Structure formats: C-alpha cells, structure tokens
Amino acid sequence: MNAPFPASEKPSLRLLLAAPRGFCAGVDRAIEIVERALERFGKPVYVRHEIVHNRYVVDGLKAKGAVFVEELDQVPDGAQVVFSAHGVPKSVPAAATARGLDWLDATCPLVSKVHRQAERQIEAGRHILFIGHEGHPEVIGTMGQVPAGSITLVETVADVAGLDFPAGTPLAFLTQTTLSVDDTAEIVAALQARFPQIVAPKAEDICYATSNRQAAVKAIAPQCQLVLVIGAPNSSNSLRLVEVAERCGARAYLVQRATEIDPAWFDGVETMGLTAGASAPETLVNEVVDRIAQLRDVTVEQVVSAEENMVFKLPRQLLD
Template identity: 60%
Template sequence: MLARNALEILLASPRGFCAGVDRAIQIVEQSIEKWGAPIYVRHEIVHNKHVVQRLSDLGAVFVEELDECPDDRPVIFSAHGVPKSVPKEAAKRNMIYVDATCPLVSKVHVGAERHYSEGREIILIGHEGHPEVIGTMGQLPDGVISLVQDADDARNFMPKSDKGLAYVTQTTLSVDDTVEIVSILEARFPDIAKPHKEDICYATTNRQEAVKILSQRADLLLVIGSKTSSNSLRLKEVGLREGIKAAHLIDDYSDIDWNWFDGVKTLALTAGASAPEDLVKGVITACNEKFEVTLTEVNIRNEDVVFKLPRALEQ
C-alpha cells in the first residue's frame, strides 16, 4: 500500500456560526415548536443551503415576499433585516410575525434613522441587491440613502445638498475595503458623521483576521460557505489579497476538487458565519481519507457574544 502524503490543516478559530445566525436559527426552530408547522420565513433565514434544507425538513417554508404567506400562519423575517414596509404590511394583515434581524444589523438601522432625524444625508457602504442593504435602505423614505459600493463610488459621490453627511455600513464587508472607502469619504468630507462604533460586525472582523494569519502559513485556503453568503465571499477575497496561492469557496466536502491539493503541504480551513460546524468536520474527514492529516487549531480570539431571543419566544 502506497504511503499517503502528509497534509497539515490549520483550522481557523473563530469560524462558523456567529451569535446573530445562531439566534436566527433558534427563532425558526422555536417558532415551529410553539406554533407547529408550517411556519413561513421571508427570504433564506441565513445564507446557507444546508441550514435552509434542515429547517425546511422541520416545517419551515421559505418564500421571497410576504404576499406568498397565508394570513393565518406565523412568518419570520430573516437575519439580514427587512424594509419597514414588511412588518407594517404583516401588522395590517393581522399576521403573527417574528423579526430575526441580527441585533448588529438593527444597530445600523437605528444609526441611519438617527442621522436622518438630525437632518443629515446618509451614505450606505454596501453591495447593491444584498438583502441587508435592501433592508437598511428600506428603513427610510426612498432616495434618502445613497449606496456607495467601492472606492470609485466614494471618489465620485456628490452630495444632494449641503445639510451634512453621515455614513453607515453593511455588517459583512471586507474590513480593508471599507477602511479604504471610509478614508476617501473622510478626506473629501472631513465633517462626515460616522457610527458611534464600527458597523462591520465582530464576527466578520474576527474571521477575516484569522484568515489573514492562516494565509501567511498555508498553500491553499478552503472557505466553507454558500456563494450567496457575503461574509464567506469576503473570506476568500481576504485570503487571496494576503497572497495565498489558491482559495476556494465550497458548500461542503463534495465540492472539493482534489487536484487543488497538488503540491499542497498546508491547508487553511475556515467557515463563514452562516456555515454549521458539521460541514467543517465533513471536510476534515474527507481530507483524512486522502492524506495523513495533522490538525492544528489556530485561535486568534474567543467569542462569547450571545443575543436574546425575541420576547414572543422567551415567554
């Protein structure tokens, strides 16, 4: 029997579920327990097909819009947040609804509303079409918030008035990209108002920092997460920016092309904030079947954040 090649796996920590994702999943599970199936969820509760499939098997029905939901069944709003018009319409229809918006996304909403109430024009740094961006822009009247997606947008942005500017950001952006965009805006508009505390969430920041460290020591980076997951996509980009030879975003071990491992001695492995830990274990098991694996967990920071469940489910 031929000896298997050695492979060192550097396992990023923290990785996987953040507090907001964990809370959102619990909300769906406990809503099914409380009200029975089916319960409806407007948009994917989090961007991970494995999580969505498991909750579907329990009795969750995922829809894109509220008008796909019957009046007599509970509906849950996803962790990404929704425009104000959505709960308003649900209340008008006398629906039972539970808002699973991540509290850190809600903080961005509150910040945008505060700036608006103080008379400022608002810039949202984020990616067009992402549910979180749609939800944040939907907190205020149409046209109040201007979207800036990249450094070029920041250079070309022109205020609509002279009443003062403020910016807020999507929570799952690249930390480095956002620093660049903010520095451009602050250089152009020195008096621009900023968030009291950075809007990019702790989990996004921690996972990107871990990838930066691991990318200096590895030949290949695998990020477990869905293609629709903003924070997972950013992890792959961070690895490539740090100079790792190759980086791939995979849903699970079945996406692995073993040709990627030609000449690879060290693998950096992480998971986006909406990817469950069993998918990480699946990749490690698959690697164990091909290589003589040495596993090293690289912990850059401990996370102990926990968010309370909505009152309707706490009772």
C-alpha cells in the same frame, strides 16, 4: 469514494483550522427563533428569505416544517412568519401587520443597531452614504429603514469620486455588517478625505464576527498554499474570507459541502487553511476535514486568534 493513494502512501498535509469560524451569535439566534416558532406554533412556519445564507441549514429547517418564501404575498393568511437575520425594509413588517399576520423578527441585533443609527441620522437632518453591496438583503433592509432619496449606496472607492453633493451638505456614513474590513477602511478614508465633515458611526458597523473571521484567516493564510472557505455563494461574509485569503497569497476556494472539493487542488500543497463563514455549521467543517483526510495524511492544528462569547436574547414572544 476510495482514496487515490493507499493509506501508507498518502502525502502528508498540515491543516490549519482557523478560529473563530462558523456560526455567530446572530445566526444562532435566527435559527433558534425558527426552531422555537415551530415548537410553539406548529408547522408550517413561513420564513421570508433564507433565514441565513446556508443551504444545509435551510434544508434542515425545511425538514422540520419551515417553508421559505421570497415575498410576503406568498404567505397564507393566518400563518406564522419569520423575517430573516439580514433584516427587512420597514414596509415588510408594516404589510404583515396590515394583513393580520403573526410575525417574528430574526434580524441580527447588530444589523438592527445599524437600522436605528440610520433613523437617527435622518432625524438629525443628514443624508446617509451607505457602504455595502447592491442587492444584498441586508443592504435592501437597511436602505428601507429611511425615506427614499435620503440614503445613497457606495460600493467602491471609485463611487466616492462620483458623489455630487453641494458643499456644506450634512452627511453621515454607515456600513453593511459583513464587509471586508480592509476594503471598507479604504472607502471610509476616501469619504472622509472628500467630505471632512461627514459623521461616522459611534462604533464600527462591521460586526465582531465578520472582523474576527477575517483576522483568523489573516493569521493562517500567509503560511498556506491553499485555503478552503465553507460557505454559500450568496454569503457576503464567506466571500470576503476568500478575498482575504487570496490577498495573503494563498489560492482560495469557496465550497458549500465536501462533495465540491477537487482533489487536484491539493497537488503540491504542504500546508492548507480551513475556515467557515458565519452561517456555516461546524458539522460541515468536520465533513470537509474527513474528506481531506481521505486524500491526504492530515495533521490538524487549530489556530485561535480570538475568543467569542456573544449571546443575543430571543424575541419576547418566544420567551416562556
């Protein structure tokens, strides 16, 4: 597509590139699990649910021989199946084993840590209040770790006011790993005010990558009139980045690819920010920067607010 201005007349634009951004260690691991499974077992390898919430990544794995399904009953007998990074209820691997399927678990280790905490709280006789978004795969997976009726979902501060537990009921809270840090802090404060004896997790459940990416947006958004977040509409951590930017006073949009960018967004914009959710590859960041450079005379500045060096081990079935 031709630029709307001759090269010499394109308005200038300062682009602040948030860092860290994009892939986290859990996403890297999940993608590598599928790729290694394809190499080791041959295609097709079935994946229950999107391995991570990014269409570009999913399409790339499909091209290599991965087949994505929503439910286990769509997986043929004798096939190799991978569970997504978001985690699954206990019933899913149990059903896979009962059918004699070979399965690999790509659940992010930080999500698995929340699963184990949930089990421990139930063993200790506590009812769990789980802070998260209804219907998100991670929430479904975590709530499926414990018996029905032993965990209650809390989405908002208003939900806390509606909780009805007798005085003295042993309670604990846990959280989804990809929530808004600020919103979650408000809900936790409301829970602790309402139930002073509630047991907190030993460490923050919101993962390092979610916290770091939100902090990185906070570092750039106050200087920006516009912030673009590269991510999928069903990606919780990406949606939270849009919210963080808006709270800092910037207009913010979620885009999956450069083709979704509206040139009108840049009218009157002198400084913009760019980041990517934890399941968006750097390839898409470069694609978006190239598209913006067609529209404006861009000066890119990377703003680093944290360094990340986390690496997670692969499942033992894939280790040589």
